[in-house]
Each structure stands twice: as structure tokens, then as C-alpha cells.
Amino acid sequence: MSEYLDNELDGSLCREIEAHLERCHACKVCMTTLQRTVALCRQAGKAQVPDSLSRRLRELIGTLAKP
Amino acid sequence: MSEANRCPTKSDPDAELLRAARSDPRAVFPELVRRYERALYNFGMKMCGVAGDAEDLVQDTFLNVFRYLDGFRNETKFKNWIYRIAASICIKKRRKSKYAPERELSLDEFLPADEAAVEQAVPSWAALPLDRVLNNELRHRLEAAILELPDKYRVVLVLRDIEGFSTEESGQILNLTPANVKVRLHRARLFLRDRLKSYYDDE
Numbered sequence: 001m002s003e004y005l006d007n008e009l010d011g012s013l014c015r016e017i018e019a020h021l022e023r024c025h026a027c028k029v030c031m032t033t034l035q036r037t038v039a040l041c042r043q044a045g046k047a048q049v050p051d052s053l054s055r056r057l058r059e060l061i062g063t064l065a066k067p
Numbered sequence: 068m069s070e071a072n073r074c075p076t077k078s079d080p081d082a083e084l085l086r087a088a089r090s091d092p093r094a095v096f097p098e099l100v101r102r103y104e105r106a107l108y109n110f111g112m113k114m115c116g117v118a119g120d121a122e123d124l125v126q127d128t129f130l131n132v133f134r135y136l137d138g139f140r141n142e143t144k145f146k147n148w149i150y151r152i153a154a155s156i157c158i159k160k161r162r163k164s165k166y167a168p169e170r171e172l173s174l175d176e177f178l179p180a181d182e183a184a185v186e187q188a189v190p191s192w193a194a195l196p197l198d199r200v201l202n203n204e205l206r207h208r209l210e211a212a213i214l215e216l217p218d219k220y221r222v223v224l225v226l227r228d229i230e231g232f233s234t235e236e237s238g239q240i241l242n243l244t245p246a247n248v249k250v251r252l253h254r255a256r257l258f259l260r261d262r263l264k265s266y267y268d269d270e
């Protein structure tokens with residue numbers, strides 16, 4: 001199912017699955033909820049870098065820049 | 068890195084910066100940080116869940132990136148190489164911090180126990196348009212569920228479904244076969260779906 005969602009199956013297998021999903025309600029529900037789970041992950045927010053980390057990284061670069 | 072991990076990297080967006088690094092590595096450190104600090108911090112947050120640990124991970128990653136920069140040989144995209152370092156530091160750290168063996172996620176764990184448990188209709192969290200279900204509460208719920216995943220599944224899910232690496236690339240980063248990446252990813256997704264589902268069932 002994940003391979004289907006990720007377009008990692010070849011065409012004929014893909015069409016077989018699609019035909020089955022048309023007929024089988026349980027699998028259709030299964031696939032839809034899995035698809036939504038993946039979509040939600042893709043929407044996960046990106047946090048900004050906190051100032052404390054920026055400071056640490058500047059210090060790191062400063063230390064390494066010393067001869 | 069083994070021969071198997073080789074792949075053409077003609078279009079590495081960092082190629083120019085890396086060329087500059089050959090004559091003066093230290094001069095490119097600030098730009099490298101600027102390019103990757105946010106991505107790595109977010110990777111760390113998804114993996115560790117705690118800002119302090121995520122910061123440690125980013126710092127240790129850059130320290131190693133700087134230290135081994137001249138060892139980078141374009142076998143892979145530079146970004147993937149950085150994530151390879153970050154992932155291995157992260158996994159090592161997390162292993163050290165706990166003694167319990169990692170739980171395996173089995174497939175039948177997520178299969179309904181009987182016919183009656185099979186859902187009859189697509190639940191609202193999956194049926195409504197994405198922007199209507201995606202609120203802060205759901206975000207937190209999802210983040211908590213990701214942190215509940217055993218490490219080896221979590222790292223695959225984060226690379227594939229959050230960071231957007233391909234199956235192939237994730238395999239290179241983690242030293243896993245593509246088949247292995249797929250199995251872990253699928254189980255991780257089933258686990259998350261299960262968590263989301265029970266959250267909505269309890270409502």
C-alpha cells in the first residue's frame with residue numbers, strides 16, 4: 001500500500017490495485033486513511049533555529065577559525 | 068562509503084561551495100551553517116523531541132562536517148552526506164541514553180482483530196480537506212506519535228515523509244537496502260495512522 005502511494009509500483013500492478021479499490025470498500029478506507037497520514041506528515045511545520053543554537057554555532061566556527 | 072552507494076551527482080546544489088572549500092575550507096563554514104542549520108535542527112527536533120538535544124545534535128553534526136569536509140568525495144549529494152552524519156550521531160546518542168532493546172513493529176499489530184472492527188466509512192480526519200483538519204492540536208498529536216515510534220522506524224519516516232528524501236537516498240543515508248527502507252516506512256505509517264485514528268475515535 002505504501003509503495004502504491006509512493007508511485008513505486010509498475011503500471012500493471014498499480015492498475016490492479018486501483019481496480020480492487022473500486023470494488024472493495026474496506027481497502028479503499030484503508031488506503032485513504034494511510035494517504036492522509038502521509039499527507040499530514042508532509043505538512044509538518046518547520047521551526048526556526050533558536051538564538052541559543054545560532055550562538056553556539058557562531059562560537060563553534062570562531063573556535064575552528066583560530067589558527 | 069561502498070561502491071553500491073555511488074550515484075551520479077551532477078546537479079548537487081552545493082557543488083560550487085564545495086569547490087571553494089577545497090582552497091579554503093574554513094571560509095565556507097558560515098555559509099554551510101546558513102544552508103543547513105534549520106533543516107538539521109528540525110530533523111533533530113523530530114528525532115529527539117527536546118530542543119536541547121536537537122541543538123546538541125546540530126552542533127555535533129557541524130563539528131563532524133567541518134572536520135571531515137575534505138573527506139567528502141561526491142559519491143552522494145552533499146546534503147545526503149550531512150544527513151548521514153546527523154543520523155549516525157543521533158542513533159548513537161539515543162542508543163546510549165537508554166538500555167531497553169528497541170521494540171519491533173509487526174504488521175499484524177495494526178490489523179483489525181475481527182471483521183466488525185473494519186471501518187465502514189472514511190473517518191472525518193481523512194475525508195475533510197487537509198487544511199480543514201490540520202490544526203495545532205493535530206500537529207501536536209502527530210508530533211507526539213512520531214516520538215512514540217521506535218528509533219529505527221522514526222528515522223526512516225522522518226527522512227522519507229518529512230524531509231522528503233527518496234527511498235534510494237534514505238537507504239544511502241541509513242545504510243539500508245531500499246526494501247528495508249520500504250518495510251520500515253510502511254510500518255511507521257501504519258503506526259501513526261493507528262495513533263491518529265484512536266485520537267479521533269476518543270473524541
Ligand SMILES: [Zn+2]
Nearest residue numbers: 020024026027
Ligand atoms: Zn480489499
